[in-house]
Amino acid sequence: MRTLSNQNNNRISQNVLALLALSVALFIIFITCLCLGSVHISIPDVADSLFHPNAAGKAAVIIRSIRLPRVLSGLLAGIALSTSGVVLQGVMNNALAGPSTIGVNSGAGFSVMLAYLLLPKVTWAGPVFAFFGALITTFIIFLLAYFGDKSRMTIILAGITVSSFLSAGINLIKTIDNDITINLNSFMMGSLAGVSFSSITLPAVGIIVAFIFAVIMARALNIINLGDDIARSLGVNVNLLRFILLTISSILAGCVVSYAGLLGFVGLIVPHISRKLFGNDARLLIPGSALLGASLVLLCDLIGRVVFSPYELPAGILMSFIGGPFFLYLLLRKKGGRRVNA
Amino acid sequence: MLRYENVTLSCDRTIILENVSVDFPANAITTVIGPNGSGKTTLLQALNGSTTVNSGKIYLDDQDYLSMAPRKRAQILSFLPQVRSTLPTIPVKTLVEHGRFPHLGFSRKMGTEDRKIIENAMKLADVTEYAYQSVDTLSGGVRQRVFLAMQLAQDCDYLVADEPTTYLDLPSQKKIMSIYKELRDAGKTIILVLHDLTQALQISDNIVLVNEQKIIASGKPEALIKSGIIEEVFNLKIKQFEDEEGKYIVVKA
Numbered sequence: 001m002r003t004l005s006n007q008n009n010n011r012i013s014q015n016v017l018a019l020l021a022l023s024v025a026l027f028i029i030f031i032t033c034l035c036l037g038s039v040h041i042s043i044p045d046v047a048d049s050l051f052h053p054n055a056a057g058k059a060a061v062i063i064r065s066i067r068l069p070r071v072l073s074g075l076l077a078g079i080a081l082s083t084s085g086v087v088l089q090g091v092m093n094n095a096l097a098g099p100s101t102i103g104v105n106s107g108a109g110f111s112v113m114l115a116y117l118l119l120p121k122v123t124w125a126g127p128v129f130a131f132f133g134a135l136i137t138t139f140i141i142f143l144l145a146y147f148g149d150k151s152r153m154t155i156i157l158a159g160i161t162v163s164s165f166l167s168a169g170i171n172l173i174k175t176i177d178n179d180i181t182i183n184l185n186s187f188m189m190g191s192l193a194g195v196s197f198s199s200i201t202l203p204a205v206g207i208i209v210a211f212i213f214a215v216i217m218a219r220a221l222n223i224i225n226l227g228d229d230i231a232r233s234l235g236v237n238v239n240l241l242r243f244i245l246l247t248i249s250s251i252l253a254g255c256v257v258s259y260a261g262l263l264g265f266v267g268l269i270v271p272h273i274s275r276k277l278f279g280n281d282a283r284l285l286i287p288g289s290a291l292l293g294a295s296l297v298l299l300c301d302l303i304g305r306v307v308f309s310p311y312e313l314p315a316g317i318l319m320s321f322i323g324g325p326f327f328l329y330l331l332l333r334k335k336g337g338r339r340v341n342a
Numbered sequence: 343m344l345r346y347e348n349v350t351l352s353c354d355r356t357i358i359l360e361n362v363s364v365d366f367p368a369n370a371i372t373t374v375i376g377p378n379g380s381g382k383t384t385l386l387q388a389l390n391g392s393t394t395v396n397s398g399k400i401y402l403d404d405q406d407y408l409s410m411a412p413r414k415r416a417q418i419l420s421f422l423p424q425v426r427s428t429l430p431t432i433p434v435k436t437l438v439e440h441g442r443f444p445h446l447g448f449s450r451k452m453g454t455e456d457r458k459i460i461e462n463a464m465k466l467a468d469v470t471e472y473a474y475q476s477v478d479t480l481s482g483g484v485r486q487r488v489f490l491a492m493q494l495a496q497d498c499d500y501l502v503a504d505e506p507t508t509y510l511d512l513p514s515q516k517k518i519m520s521i522y523k524e525l526r527d528a529g530k531t532i533i534l535v536l537h538d539l540t541q542a543l544q545i546s547d548n549i550v551l552v553n554e555q556k557i558i559a560s561g562k563p564e565a566l567i568k569s570g571i572i573e574e575v576f577n578l579k580i581k582q583f584e585d586e587e588g589k590y591i592v593v594k595a
Contacts, residue, residue: 233416
């Protein structure tokens with residue numbers, strides 16, 4: 001038993017170490033994002049403008065009103081989309097599921113455009129519409145998967161179809177109403193440009209609450225992955241649990257879309273990378289993916305605005321450059337995707 | 343005791359078993375036997391809600407089982423479905439821990455008591471040495487014992503298992519069966535579906551015979567063999583022998 005518990009401790013410390021390393025990496029990226037940009041600001045100046053509310057000057061203004069909301073919104077976007085992906089992959093038992101692949105993002109995006117069209121002056125309309133758009137799309141896809149052909153490819157194909165249908169809807173709205181104050185290009189690609197504290201307040205609350213619930217429900221997510229019959233035997237109300245989990249993942253994805261647009265592949269690739277690091281236990285997978293996702297979004301945003309300066313590349317474009325090939329690799333490595341079991 | 347009273351069961355809106363009544367006595371091993379497609383699995387799946395109960399009542403120790411909350415049920419009765427071909431890619435210990443799920447509070451944190459039960463379950467099922475291996479890498483026999491360990495971790499008075507020995511080699515089957523016997527001797531009530539007639543007749547205290555979606559007989563194995571009804575249903579011959587080492591049941595197709 002001694003060797004067994006040693007092995008146990010080793011594993012636990014390994015995972016804790018990995019989470020710690022990811023946290024440190026995220027922190028470094030976070031600080032770097034605040035320092036770098038069209039104007040470089042030194043770390044002491046960043047600290048000064050963050051911790052001294054009276055600090056004035058150009059640096060403080062840039063940090064407080066531009067970079068900090070942008071970096072925080074990227075942090076939340078990464079956490080939310082990755083967690084949403086982990087939950088979706090678990091509930092649908094499909095390694096190819098993600099907010100972008102099953103059409104949830106475009107569902108939310110379409111609703112956001114609808115909000116801009118119908119309620120252009122109401123600030124809360126975007127996030128609220130986004131959530132319901134994400135939720136409705138999620139359930140359409142889920143019901144297709146549940147009652148129709150259960151094959152993994154069908155779900156993805158249905159997701160792509162729904163996605164392109166809704167993207168057409170987004171374009172239609174933009175064509176009808178040219179006054180919509182939104183940059184369609186960066187909205188479709190996903191971008192953090194131009195976010196402000198006021199535009200991310202409501203989504204931030206939604207993301208934080210949903211993320212806490214996701215962490216609490218991690219063990220239940222593990223159980224649902226054992227299959228419906230075993231989950232039922234363990235006293236789980238399978239359909240209720242599915243409903244709750246899908247709602248959580250819709251809140252997460254919808255909130256991000258409301259301010260960052262269709263930030264593609266994070267929700268698909270990050271859960272896969274963290275599966276490699278942490279295995280399939282959702283209790284590790286969720287925090288691991290959140291840290292990794294936040295780092296990745298911030299990094300993509302940073303590269304997008306620094307490397308091509310003075311031009312700015314939406315974070316979503318860089319994400320797709322990384323995500324696209326990775327998704328192809330997943331498709332090629334094993335036909336139809338590997339079974340996910342958290 | 344677990345009792346079905348005039349129960350009608352359906353799967354995907356097709357009625358599979360109509361108006362069946364049957365008793366599963368406490369502190370005994372009861373095995374459901376019958377040809378393929380006779381409704382054995384459907385009969386037991388009513389216990390975890392995988393098949394729909396259209397009418398009738400199920401009583402567990404005189405309590406109305408169907409009106410209990412799912413979590414409450416899972417604290418008294420554990421149902422191990424047939425282990426399918428797609429397997430969880432998680433460590434054995436994590437899987438076994440899932441057995442504690444119905445007993446955990448909202449935060450799902452495990453206490454020392456839970457850990458002890460998990461450790462004992464793994465010991466009894468003899469899977470402690472595989473604790474940190476991924477379930478999908480194990481051989482069929484070990485895998486079934488791992489799921490059995492999860493069922494043991496659920497720590498219920500009633501243990502139901504659907505074909506726990508199918509596709510296993512003889513030593514593995516024997517090992518599984520000896521664990522269920524041990525549990526019966528410890529006062530648990532065991533309900534199984536088995537395909538192997540010889541095994542079913544040898545280890546069971548009680549047999550339920552299902553044919554063409556009806557329960558056509560139930561009782562002690564001896565009595566059922568004597569009545570000739572098993573031979574008739576399966577269209578085969580059953581002979582019993584005895585020597586100083588014990589009893590043998592031989593089935594001729």
